Amino acid sequence: MYKEFHMQVVNAWKDINEECLKPTAVPMPLLERILNLTRVIDVIYKEKDEYTHVGEVMKNNVASLVIDSVPI
Numbered sequence: 001m002y003k004e005f006h007m008q009v010v011n012a013w014k015d016i017n018e019e020c021l022k023p024t025a026v027p028m029p030l031l032e033r034i035l036n037l038t039r040v041i042d043v044i045y046k047e048k049d050e051y052t053h054v055g056e057v058m059k060n061n062v063a064s065l066v067i068d069s070v071p072i
Helices: 002-021 026-045 056-067
Strands: none
Touching: 002 026
């Protein structure tokens, strides 16, 4: 059952990536926000519920984003 769900997620990412390459009537800035939200959800819930049960992986993600960020 997990393997089937994982394949659905993989296929959904393929669909998302393909659709982002096609011209659309929806403004790209709006699509980028939706895509970024999808990326965040993928990071938080990819292996387990890192939102409810924060582990070392999520702590390291937040630290690298906020504390150890690369100056632009």
